[in-house]
Amino acid sequence: MKVIETINLDKTYEGVVPVHAVNSVSLSIEEGEFTAIVGPSGSGKTTLLNIIGGLDRPSSGEIRVNGTDISQLSNNQLIDFRLQNIGFVFQAYNLIPVLTAKENVEFVMLLQNRSKTERDARVKELLEAVGLGDRTHNRPNQMSGGQQQRVAVARALASKPRFVLADEPTANLDSASTSNLLDIMAELNKKENITFVFSTHDQRVIDRARRVITLEDGKVVSDITKS
């Protein structure tokens, strides 16, 4: 089942010299994929990810998530759409610094108005899944960068999204943390069939991805699914 589908997606930033950040990108991502979008800096991977995530709008073309053309949604509808359908993991500044790990994960579910019983059960389940069952009451500044990213993954999954978008999630992590984070995401992908889409130029992530889409100058130059 197609979770994400783009048709002739274009994004041009107007200016003295217009920048064609995304150029006629058509691709589809199926449920359960573990996909990396790669390419050099300025190749348009973050822009593409932002458009897929409903954070930015295309200049032209269509972007369908679960069959809904999200470029037609209003800004307010997009916020709610993101809340209900997409989990985000950013490179940095992922967590709310004044909340504990548990509260950070719970926060998204509160925005969704989930019941307390449901929240408590899911927070526990997710923090254990990312190996932080004993860190529930720690605030971000009491955790390592790797641990913080694992909380961010738990937070991204808390809303039961259709897919998780991760923008260079390992950029600030050491090897051990990167490997640990990738293990957790691969496990969740395998066991719970959660779709992950990364933008990255980290070879360690590329090695673990089952599908690698390469962008150059905003165009898809290769799309390889590993067997």
Next chain:
Amino acid sequence: MIFQVAWRNVWRNRVRSLVVISAVALGLIAGVFMMAFSWGMNIERTREIIETRTSHIQIHESRYKDDRKMSLFIPEGMNLLNQISARPEIKASTGRILSNGMLSTTKGGFGVLISGVIPEKESVVTRLDQRLVAGEYFTESGANTILIGDKLAEKLGWKSESDSLGADGTKTPASYRLRKKIVLAFQGPDGETKYGSFKVAGVYKTINSKFDETNVFVRFEDLNRLAGTEGGMHEIALLLNDPPIAEDSTFLASFSAGRTDLLIENWKDIAPDLRLVDETFATTLYIFIGIILLALLFGIINTMLMAVMERTRELGMLMSIGMNKPKVFLMIMLETLFLSFVGGPVGLLSGFALVKLFGKVGIDLSYMAESASQMGISSIVYTDLQPQYYFQIALMVFFTAIIAAVYPAYKALQLKPVEAIRAL
């Protein structure tokens, strides 16, 4: 949880938040205290003026105030005074003969207002006997006696200030030369100038040195005899058991009983400056506190704008993961409101405590007693502020906080998640 996040966000930059909270608190303490000080001063001044000058109600012949003619007596004054004294609302009453005159001694002459008073009644209405700093209160019979003010005694050179300190370290009181002879010249009701020779029996002192300089008191019967006023009086002064009813116009009208030849006035009519202060106090308070709050408003807005700008990325992240605009707006609003709502009560309660404390112990202004006395202000001021003003100030703080909260919250809404998340 938005409340919780907002509250914790307030304490992220503890020092900055404490500075803003302290500014709000100190601003309010200063505002409340200044207003209570000025109201306390006004109460003292009003009390003093009522006690020495105006009483609660005064009755005159209807034309007397404009003309000040010696012949404009209250018709049947003594009867009226006796009737009024019997009314249950009246605590004390007295009648006076008033005359502008010239006081002469070997040192020269001074213009004065001569009041012919009924000693035993006057002592209840104005407590004139208790204000004596030297001599006796009309105890001597026979001779014409006069009470003069401390300031006049000083001008006449009959007061000697002692610079030496007593055994307990306090300044020894001034001494006065009594029993000196004074000649009063004044106009009788027939237009003729009359003279009378008086012996200084005592010196009084009020908190108003101007009053002390220009007012002298003699016995009603002495002035009556010398001026030939035949028992007539110019002024009836009344103290009430329940002072506020002096402002009830029906109550005031009840004294004239339909007569048009009487002018009945309460203390606010007689001393319009007191009415002005009394009636404009609330406005003054709103302006004064308003200025303080306006300054605080900009301080709070500035702090919160800094907080929003510093957290651009975090706000971008929150909006990206699905926190909608009303919730972002509410969060920033709450953070701003918390700053004010912590500082506000701290300021009001501390202000209240200070006002209560200095309402009890008083603020000693004796170092400026001379200038205070010229303004008719007591040298000890007891701060006072009515409870309703605390509520009104609290309301003003509340609305200021709301106004301060809107702009930073609005600025936060202007952030676009995709740009905010990448902001430096």
